[in-house]
Amino acid sequence: MNVAIIVIGDELLIGQVTDTNSGFIARHIAPYGWQVVNVQVVADDADCISRAMDRAFALAPVVLTTGGLGPTKDDITKGVMCRYFGGELIEDSEVLDNVKNIFKKRGLKLNDLTRSQAMVPSSCKVIQNRVGTAPIMWFNHVHPNGASQVLVSMPGVPFETAEMFTSEVFPRLRAFFPSDLDVEHRTMVVADISESDLATRLEGFEAQLPQGFHLAYLPKPGIIRLRLDAMGNDRSVILPMLDEQWAKLTEEVGDNLLWNGDAEPAEILLKELDKRALTVATAESCTGGNIAHLITLVPGSSSAMLGGVVSYANTVKTHVLGVNADVINSLGAVSIPVAEQMAEGVRGITHADIAMSTSGIAGPGGAVPGKPVGTVCIAVATPWGTISGEYHFPGSRSRVIDRATQTALILAIRQLQKH
Amino acid sequence: MNVAIIVIGDELLIGQVTDTNSGFIARHIAPYGWQVVNVQVVADDADCISRAMDRAFALAPVVLTTGGLGPTKDDITKGVMCRYFGGELIEDSEVLDNVKNIFKKRGLKLNDLTRSQAMVPSSCKVIQNRVGTAPIMWFNHVHPNGASQVLVSMPGVPFETAEMFTSEVFPRLRAFFPSDLDVEHRTMVVADISESDLATRLEGFEAQLPQGFHLAYLPKPGIIRLRLDAMGNDRSVILPMLDEQWAKLTEEVGDNLLWNGDAEPAEILLKELDKRALTVATAESCTGGNIAHLITLVPGSSSAMLGGVVSYANTVKTHVLGVNADVINSLGAVSIPVAEQMAEGVRGITHADIAMSTSGIAGPGGAVPGKPVGTVCIAVATPWGTISGEYHFPGSRSRVIDRATQTALILAIRQLQKH
Numbered sequence: 001m002n003v004a005i006i007v008i009g010d011e012l013l014i015g016q017v018t019d020t021n022s023g024f025i026a027r028h029i030a031p032y033g034w035q036v037v038n039v040q041v042v043a044d045d046a047d048c049i050s051r052a053m054d055r056a057f058a059l060a061p062v063v064l065t066t067g068g069l070g071p072t073k074d075d076i077t078k079g080v081m082c083r084y085f086g087g088e089l090i091e092d093s094e095v096l097d098n099v100k101n102i103f104k105k106r107g108l109k110l111n112d113l114t115r116s117q118a119m120v121p122s123s124c125k126v127i128q129n130r131v132g133t134a135p136i137m138w139f140n141h142v143h144p145n146g147a148s149q150v151l152v153s154m155p156g157v158p159f160e161t162a163e164m165f166t167s168e169v170f171p172r173l174r175a176f177f178p179s180d181l182d183v184e185h186r187t188m189v190v191a192d193i194s195e196s197d198l199a200t201r202l203e204g205f206e207a208q209l210p211q212g213f214h215l216a217y218l219p220k221p222g223i224i225r226l227r228l229d230a231m232g233n234d235r236s237v238i239l240p241m242l243d244e245q246w247a248k249l250t251e252e253v254g255d256n257l258l259w260n261g262d263a264e265p266a267e268i269l270l271k272e273l274d275k276r277a278l279t280v281a282t283a284e285s286c287t288g289g290n291i292a293h294l295i296t297l298v299p300g301s302s303s304a305m306l307g308g309v310v311s312y313a314n315t316v317k318t319h320v321l322g323v324n325a326d327v328i329n330s331l332g333a334v335s336i337p338v339a340e341q342m343a344e345g346v347r348g349i350t351h352a353d354i355a356m357s358t359s360g361i362a363g364p365g366g367a368v369p370g371k372p373v374g375t376v377c378i379a380v381a382t383p384w385g386t387i388s389g390e391y392h393f394p395g396s397r398s399r400v401i402d403r404a405t406q407t408a409l410i411l412a413i414r415q416l417q418k419h
Numbered sequence: 420m421n422v423a424i425i426v427i428g429d430e431l432l433i434g435q436v437t438d439t440n441s442g443f444i445a446r447h448i449a450p451y452g453w454q455v456v457n458v459q460v461v462a463d464d465a466d467c468i469s470r471a472m473d474r475a476f477a478l479a480p481v482v483l484t485t486g487g488l489g490p491t492k493d494d495i496t497k498g499v500m501c502r503y504f505g506g507e508l509i510e511d512s513e514v515l516d517n518v519k520n521i522f523k524k525r526g527l528k529l530n531d532l533t534r535s536q537a538m539v540p541s542s543c544k545v546i547q548n549r550v551g552t553a554p555i556m557w558f559n560h561v562h563p564n565g566a567s568q569v570l571v572s573m574p575g576v577p578f579e580t581a582e583m584f585t586s587e588v589f590p591r592l593r594a595f596f597p598s599d600l601d602v603e604h605r606t607m608v609v610a611d612i613s614e615s616d617l618a619t620r621l622e623g624f625e626a627q628l629p630q631g632f633h634l635a636y637l638p639k640p641g642i643i644r645l646r647l648d649a650m651g652n653d654r655s656v657i658l659p660m661l662d663e664q665w666a667k668l669t670e671e672v673g674d675n676l677l678w679n680g681d682a683e684p685a686e687i688l689l690k691e692l693d694k695r696a697l698t699v700a701t702a703e704s705c706t707g708g709n710i711a712h713l714i715t716l717v718p719g720s721s722s723a724m725l726g727g728v729v730s731y732a733n734t735v736k737t738h739v740l741g742v743n744a745d746v747i748n749s750l751g752a753v754s755i756p757v758a759e760q761m762a763e764g765v766r767g768i769t770h771a772d773i774a775m776s777t778s779g780i781a782g783p784g785g786a787v788p789g790k791p792v793g794t795v796c797i798a799v800a801t802p803w804g805t806i807s808g809e810y811h812f813p814g815s816r817s818r819v820i821d822r823a824t825q826t827a828l829i830l831a832i833r834q835l836q837k838h
C-alpha cells in the first residue's frame with residue numbers, strides 16, 4: 001500500500017526544525033508491506049497545502065499530514081481541510097475535554113487559543129489524541145477513478161505522532177485497506193570497509209538476486225547497514241528464498257560483519273556485554289560525553305553501563321583519571337599513551353570490565369604541528385589488555401565527534417567478539 | 420528568490436536516513452532573502468525523479484537536488500538528468516582526478532564503481548567537489564514562459580553538501596539571479612512559559628505588526644524561539660521599524676527572555692560563563708553524558724568546560740563524586756539531596772565554578788512508588804550556593820533525557836544571570 005506524506009510548517013522550510021515524522025512512519029509501516037512513495041514539505045499556506053493534497057491524492061490512496069495543528073497563528077491547516085473536504089469548523093466536546101484534562105495535569109490554565117484546538121471540521125472523524133492537545137482527523141475521499149482514499153491529519157510534535165500513529169492511526173488504516181502482499185526485510189551491520197569496496201564485492205551477489213529481491217546500502221558514520229528486501233504473494237515461498245540469499249550474503253560479507261540484525265553500535269555493544277555479563281565505562285575527552293550519551297540512550301543500559309568521566313581539561317585527566325602529568329607534558333594530551341591511561345584509569349575508578357577512551361582534536365581550533373584537526377587517539381581497556389589507535393577523521397567538529405564515538409564503540413565490540 | 424528542493428533516495432523514504440540537507444540550505448539562504456518553498460523526497464526511480472523535477476520547475480526558478488549520486492546501484496540520478504536535459508554521459512577527466520586524489524589521501528584503492536563517479540551528462544557544467552567524490556552538476560533550463568531556471572545536483576552526504584553549497588553553489592546562484600529585496604530576521608530565546616500562554620500574551624503585539632512583518636514561534640524542548648521577520652525593498656526603511664518592533668517585543672516578553680539572539684541553551688550557558696570568566700562541570704545520572712555532549716559540541720567550549728562525571732551506577736556516585744551512601748539508601752538515588760551532592764561533588768573534584776547534576780528515571784523501566792518514569796531531580800551548584808528542583812517530564816526515554824538536559828542548562832543560565 002502506497003502512502004504519501006505532507007509535512008506542514010514554515011519552521012521546516014526555514015530549517016529551524018527537521019522532519020523526523022516521515023522517517024518514523026516509513027520505518028513503522030515497512031514490515032507490513034506499506035511504503036512511503038513521496039514526502040512533500042510545504043508552508044503554512046492554504047494554497048500550498050491544498051495543492052500538496054491534490055498531488056498526494058494523485059500518488060497514493062493513503063495521505064498522511066503532520067503539523068500545522070498548534071494553537072498559534074501560523075497554523076491554518078484545519079481551515080484548509082474544511083474547505084477541501086467540505087463541512088464547517090465545529091467545537092468537539094470530547095476534544096475540549098481532552099485539552100482541559102491535559103492542561104489540568106500539566107498545571108496550566110486554559111486560554112482562548114488553546115480552546116481553539118477543540119474546533120474541528122464537521123467532515124472528519126476525530127481520533128482522540130491521548131498524549132497532546134491537537135486532535136487527529138480522519139477524512140474519507142474518493143479518487144476521480146472511484147477508488148477509496150483516506151487522509152489523516154496528525155500533529156507535528158514527533159512523540160505525539162509516534163505514539164498516536166502506532167497505537168491508533170495505523171491499525172485503523174490497515175483495517176480500512178486490507179492487503180495480502182508479503183514483504184520481508186533482513187538487515188545486517190557491516191564495518192571496516194568502504195561503501196564502494198563493499199558494492200564491488202557484492203556485485204555478483206546482487207546480479208543473481210531473484211525477482212522481487214533487492215539489496216539496499218545504508219551507510220552511517222563508521223558502519224554500513226545492508227538490508228535485503230523480499231516481496232511476493234506467498235510467504236511460504238519467499239521465506240526459504242530469503243534464508244538462502246541471506247546465507248549467501250553473510251558468506252560474502254565475511255569478517256566485515258559486525259552484527260546480524262539492525263542495531264546501532266551502542267546497542268550492539270550492550271548486547272555483546274550482556275551475553276558475557278560484563279560492565280562498561282567511558283573516559284572521554286574530544287567526544288565530550290557522546291559515547292556515554294549514546295550508550296545510556298538505550299533502554300536497560302544501566303545493567304552494563306557503570307558511568308564515565310568527561311575529562312575535557314587536563315587537570316581532570318590527571319586528578320580524576322590518574323593520567324601521568326609528565327606524559328601529557330611530553331607527548332601532549334592527544335597521544336596513544338594518554339588515551340590508554342584514560343581508559344585504564346576509568347576502568348580502575350569505576351571497576352568496569354571494559355572501558356573506552358578518546359582524546360583528540362575535534363576542531364575547528366586546537367590543531368598543533370603533526371596533529372591536524374580530526375586527529376583522535378582511541379583506546380579500549382579490557383581484562384585481556386589494552387588496545388589503541390590513532391585516527392584521522394575528516395569534516396566538521398560534530399562529524400569528528402560522531403566518527404570518533406562510533407569508532408570507539410566498534411573497537412570495543414570487536415574486542416568483545418574476540419573473547 | 421524561491422528555491423525548490425528535491426531530496427533523492429530510497430533510504431529517506433524507508434526512514435533509515437533523515438534529511439538534514441534541506442534544512443541546512445534553508446537556514447543558509449534565508450538571510451539573503453531566498454526561501455525554500457517546497458521540498459520533495461522521492462525514490463531512486465527515474466520516473467519519480469523526473470516528475471519531481473517537472474513540479475519543482477513549476478514552483479521555483481532554482482531547483483536543488485541532493486542525493487542519488489553515490490557509487491552503488493541505487494543511484495540513477497545522473498542518467499535521469501541526462502535524459503531530462505539532453506546530452507550523453509561522458510567521463511570528466513577533472514572529476515576522475517579528484518576521485519583518484521581523494522582515494523589516495525584516504526588510502527583506498529580505486530575500483531570500477533568509484534570510477535563511474537567521473538561520468539557526467541555532457542549538458543551540465545561540473546562544479547568540482549573538494550570534499551567528496553560525487554561531482555556537483557549545474558544545468559541551465561528555460562521555463563515555458565521563457566524565464567531562466569537552474570537545477571544544481573549535489574551529493575547527499577550532509578557535510579559535502581554543507582561545504583560545497585556555501586562555498587561554491589550558492590555564490591554562483593546569487594551571481595546568476597541578482598536581487599534587491601531586503602529581508603531581516605531577529606531571534607530571541609524565551610523560557611519558562613508555554614507556547615499557548617506566550618501566544619496569548621503576544622496577540623496584541625502581532626495584531627499591530629506593520630505590513631511585511633511576521634512573528635514566528637519555534638518551540639523546542641524547554642524553550643521557544645521567537646523570530647521577527649521584516650521584508651521590504653528599502654533596508655533604510657525596514658531597519659528602524661524592526662528596531663522599534665523588537666523593543667516592543669522584548670518588553671512584552673519581559674522576564675521570560677532567556678537570550679537576545681539565536682542560540683542553543685548550551686551556547687547561551689557558555690556565553691554567560693565567558694562573560695564572567697567562570698568554568699563549568701557536570702554530574703549526570705539519567706542524562707548519561709548528554710549535558711556534557713551538548714556543551715562540548717560548541718566550538719571553543721574547552722575555555723569554560725572542565726569536564727564531568729557520568730555517575731550511572733550508585734557506586735560511581737559514592738566513590739567518584741563522594742555522595743553519601745546512607746542518603747542514597749534512605750532517600751533513593753533519585754532525590755534532591757543526592758542531586759545536590761552530585762553537583763557539589765563534581766564541583767569539588769574538578770574545581771569548576773558551577774556544576775549541574777541530574778538524577779532521574781528516564782524509563783521505560785525503573786519507576787518506583789512515588790517516583791514515576793519522568794521524575795528527574797536537578798541541581799546547580801554555584802559559588803553563591805546550590806539550588807535544586809524535582810521535575811516530571813512526559814514522553815519517551817529520549818524525550819525525558821532531552822528535557823532534563825535542557826532544564827539543567829536553563830537553570831544554570833538563570834543562576835548566572837542573577838549574579
